[in-house]
Each structure stands twice: as C-alpha cells, then as structure tokens.
Amino acid sequence: MNDQILAAFARYGSPALFAIVAVAAIGLPLPVTLLLIVTGSMVAQGAMDAWSAIAIAAAGSVAGDQIGFAIGRWGGTLVIQRLKHLLGDAKRLRDLDAKAKTWGTAGVFFSRWLVTPLGPWINLASGASRYSWLRFTIWDVIGETVGAALYVWVGIVFNDRVQEVGAVLGDLTWAIVAVLLAAVFGWRLLARRSVEAKAAQSFRA
Amino acid sequence: MRSQNEPIRAWMTVPFVAHTHHVREETLFDALHMQPSPQDHRPIRDIARSEKRPASDLIADLEDAIEDAETHGETLPPVHRAP
Numbered sequence: 129m130n131d132q133i134l135a136a137f138a139r140y141g142s143p144a145l146f147a148i149v150a151v152a153a154i155g156l157p158l159p160v161t162l163l164l165i166v167t168g169s170m171v172a173q174g175a176m177d178a179w180s181a182i183a184i185a186a187a188g189s190v191a192g193d194q195i196g197f198a199i200g201r202w203g204g205t206l207v208i209q210r211l212k213h214l215l216g217d218a219k220r221l222r223d224l225d226a227k228a229k230t231w232g233t234a235g236v237f238f239s240r241w242l243v244t245p246l247g248p249w250i251n252l253a254s255g256a257s258r259y260s261w262l263r264f265t266i267w268d269v270i271g272e273t274v275g276a277a278l279y280v281w282v283g284i285v286f287n288d289r290v291q292e293v294g295a296v297l298g299d300l301t302w303a304i305v306a307v308l309l310a311a312v313f314g315w316r317l318l319a320r321r322s323v324e325a326k327a328a329q330s331f332r333a
Numbered sequence: 334m335r336s337q338n339e340p341i342r343a344w345m346t347v348p349f350v351a352h353t354h355h356v357r358e359e360t361l362f363d364a365l366h367m368q369p370s371p372q373d374h375r376p377i378r379d380i381a382r383s384e385k386r387p388a389s390d391l392i393a394d395l396e397d398a399i400e401d402a403e404t405h406g407e408t409l410p411p412v413h414r415a416p
Contacts, residue, residue: 134344135376173352288353288411289339 130159137163142180146188153192154199155248160189161279161301162294168283169290178280185276186269189240193251193268200255232259233267240271241278243305341395343378343388350377350395355409356402364398365391 137144145167152158164185170176232254239247254264279297286293339353348371351358362369365380377395381388402408 131342131344131378134342135378138344138346138349138376139374139379141374169349169353173348175348288355290353291339291342 149188150192164279165283172287196251241275
C-alpha cells in the first residue's frame, strides 16, 4: 500500500499529493508523514517549490478534515449511532460536547500535526458534538499548515534519508498517542477510585 | 553505507535514487540501459513493467551501479538546501 501511494506521488506530483492527504484526513491510514518527508526531499532536489508543496499539502488535508467534520455533523443517525456506540450513552455525548467546547481548540490544533492518528476521530467528534465550524476551520488551517511546513522542512533537511527519518517520526507519533491514551486512562482510573473511596467512606459513616 | 540506510524501493524514480545515494543520474540510467532523462518521473516498478522485468532485478542493477560508483569514488557531495 505504501509503495503504491508513494509511486502515485512520484508519477503525478502535486495532484496526487493533494488527493492522498485529503483521503488520509478523512480516515484512511495512509503514510502521510513519509509522503510529506519525501515531498521535502523533492523540494531539496529542485523538483518542487517549497511554498506550493506546503500550500497543496495543507489545502488537501483541510479539504479532508472538512469532509470528516461534515460527516460528523450531517452524516445522519448512522454516524451518530456509531459514535454513541463508541463513546457511550446520551449523557456521555453531552459530556463530550462540553469537553469539545473546553478542549476542542487544542484537540483540533495538536491532532493536525503532533498526534495525527487522532485527527479523523476529532473531525468526526467535532462535527457530531456541534463544535463551532468557524473555530474548527481556523485551527484546522493553522494546524495543517504547521504540520505540512514541519514535515516538508524535515524532508528538506534530511533529503537523502527519507525512509529512515519517516520511520522514526512515525514511531514517535504513535508513542505520543500511546502516552496520551495511558494518561487519559490513568486519570479516569484514579478518578473512579476516588469516587469509590468516597462512596465507601459515606457508607461507613 | 548510505545505500543500507536508504534502501531502494520500487516507488522511487531513478533521479530520486540518484539524489538519495549521491550518484549521477546518468550512471543509474546507464545501468538500466536507458537514455538519461531528469524528466523521467516513472517509478522503478513502472519502468520494470514496461521492460517486462521484475522490479527487484532493476533494484539489484541500481545497487550494483551505486556500489561501483562508491568504489571508484564517483559519488557526489550531499545537497544541503536551506529550507
């Protein structure tokens, strides 16, 4: 799969770059980090212009994110039911709605370039939780531009070691996701134990 | 060795391999018995398909040519382009 995606980019250039990052932003697991690093290497070789490469990659990602957001918002009951199944009951969705309002901006921004595997989920959840479209779009554009510029820049610097660097950054992204998930589950476990301890205390009293 | 750090893959184009391994494009096109062309954006797997050969054969030819260039000191300095 990776080889076919990268071969399509090598052959068709910018249109393929736009299409691949857009599809990945909707949720298909494609090697976008490696693709952007290869793009940076192409820039270093003089085969592409840095600013157009960053603009095309950011625009493609934003287009995919907007589709994800729209599916979450207007995807009908099927998507909402699936989200409910994944995220919990109506009360849980209301909690999610409140959390999206509080943490939404940071969630949208950091999932564009730092914890990218969470991006498609945050797009769907932002749409389903009625998060402000304007705020989502502003932070989406900023985050995707930062992400595209960062990985293309890495590709320019390490233009002759793209696979090595791509593998390291891919592993690093998943490590950050794992640490974040461990922190969330750890926090929820501690919160549950605290509630149970309080309940036991009031029962004894 | 650079070629061990950056293995040649079937998605790469000949100019891309030449760049990442610091050898002249002409050297690699010669190794594949092709006319040198910086505008040839075909990935190795597409070249292999049109030549009716397995991509692994072409990759082996490219690796041999790179090794030869390294042995004879015909490599190029790395490109350091300011971002």
